[in-house]
Amino acid sequence: MRTSISDRPDKALALRQLIDREAHRAGFDAVAVTTPDAIPQAPARLAEFVAEGFHGSMEWMSETLARRADPTTLWPDVRSIIVLAMNYGPSDDPRELSAMPRHGAISVYARNRDYHDVMKGRLKEIAGKLVAKAGGDVKVFVDTAPVMEKPLAQAAGIGWQGKHTNLVSREFGSWLFLGTIFCTAELAPDRPEPDYCGSCRACLDACPTHAFPAPYRLDARRCISYLTIENKRPIPHEFREAIGNRIYGCDDCLAACPWNKFAQAASEAKLVARDDLRAPALADLLALDDAGFRAFFSGSPVKRIGRDRFLRNVLIAAGNSGDGGLVPACRKLLADPSPLVRGAAVWALSRLMDRAALLALRQDGEEDADVRDEWAFVAGERETEGTSA
Template sequence: MRTSISKTENLRALIDGEARRAGFDAVAVTRPDAIPLAPARLAEFVADGFHGSMGWIAETIERRAEPSMLWPEVRSIVVLAMNYGPDHDPRKLQARRDRGAISVYAQNRDYHDIMKGRLKEIAGKIVAKAGGDVKVFVDTAPVMEKPLAEAAGLGWQGKHTNLVSRQHGSWLFLGTIFTTAELEPDTAEQDHCGSCRACLDACPTDAFPAPYRLDARRCISYLTIESKGPIPREFRDKIGNRIYGCDDCLAACPWNKFARTASEAKLAARADLREPPLAELLSFGDAAFRSFFSGSPIKRIGRDRFIRNVLIAAGNSGDAALAGAVRALLGDASPLVRGAAVWALSRLLPDTEFAERAATALATEDDMTVRDEWLSAQPAKVHA
């Protein structure tokens, strides 16, 4: 028995040491059956339609809810976290309406690329030490990392549904290693939110119908990243200058006062993504977009959806100097871009000029969504 315990202890010591060497800020272990409440919560989320157009969540609900459904051989789950805390309050950029606000996590290389290779290295060391088999996941498979991280003791799911740590606040990337090795689990973390509702009150679009519940369809991160069509008009004003994601609920968390700035240079923001000028971004064609965002998660949404977001920000800027760049996009090949350009222009041009352009455009525009934008963008201007 003592030999078995020693082997387990030695394996855990190896995992902890390799995690530190690989740049992870926290590591803990849990069992695959440690999140019994997760399936019902996930089912409720989907039943209420809060997942929006993210159909893959509903399609993988059974495997996502229970780790053993994803891989029956798993005996232990190693959860690792990497701190990406910013050195500033990202909400301050919202006052600079001529600039685009990009979520902190997307201001450098794609964290999937940064973490996955390191997790594979650690997983390889586990196999070399203990044998058996392993699988590595970083937010791209049906794994509920946040409930698992809570069960492992790395933090707790706050009222904004993200993981909160007493050491790192709300700024943690998560990855998991599923292993057939038997490891002693760590103690689950307790909820320390108390009566605080700072994250809920910070949400610009009221995306939290209740504490610990998120309606993704109202979330700016969903609207600017996952949603493929025109952004609903009711949310456009509230998006402000956020062109990719939203950090408001994370940045409002009081536990961030204990968070350190990201320890790795690879997680620090690219200088050109901290506060990019909207005028420059509006000029991007597909090739320029792909080049500028090479290695960035932003590249995955494609140029048209990104320019849609930038146009919403331009419309909210109040900066008439952007009108020229917006007008140039009225002839864009993408109806999604043309429609967003119409809305932005309606906010930047004088009434008479917008009405004249609308009359000309409606004579030739054959896409119904774009025509609807012309007719709906302050109708008094169009019919004056």
């Protein structure tokens, strides 16, 4: 008869102590354990999210629905799930950047080295010591597989999913990276964390694009993080002004959470923070070619969206800046090889130049339909936009 660790309290306690010790030694701020069957409500909620189309163009969410719904579908041998969290709280309120329209606002998490790189190696170290101690097998995930980290983190007791759908902690507010270790060891689970949001709706009211149709429900198609990162198309006109100077993601709903008052700023050394990404000048970003973009964002999650999508975002911010000094840089991008960039440049210039002067720059022979739509919209030949996310 096989004896599990859970049948031997002394061994189970020693193993848990090792996990806690190694997690904190590796720089994680919270660690807890849950079971693969601890989130029975999550699959139905995810299915509803996808059925309503709230996932937008993120087809991978619908394609991996079954595997996300049940951790044992992803790995049948899993018996326990260790959830680890790392604080990335900022030292100031990221919303203050909205008062600096000539500079770009990059989401707090992306101002550091890519968290996948920061966390995965450390998780593997912990997992290796777990196997050395208990035997069995492990798998490590950091937002790179169909794992529902946030519901699992709530089930493990690290925090709860707030009305903005992100994890909230009484100790760290809304600023936590999550990673998981799936293991064959049978560990005693921790208690789930109750929901402490109460009647508060600060996060919902803070959203610039009204992306929450109801508490605990997010329509990603209206979310600035989705629009500037996941969306590969031109950004719909209805959201462009509200985006302001947010060129990669948005922290408004996270920053508005009252639980952040208990959070402490994360160690910049641990996260490998980059000061040059706190408030980069739009003028400098508009000058980036592909090689320059790759070099500047080396090691950053921003690099994953590519130069063209990023320049699209920067041009939206330029159009919202009111800075006529950016006109020459935007004009140059009217001839960019990327139609995504050219179309955004048309819109940016329509906000910074006289309409007649801009239309004088219009060239015949534009082959891309989206760019032609941008020119037609500026010229008044279309009452509504012809592009969408």
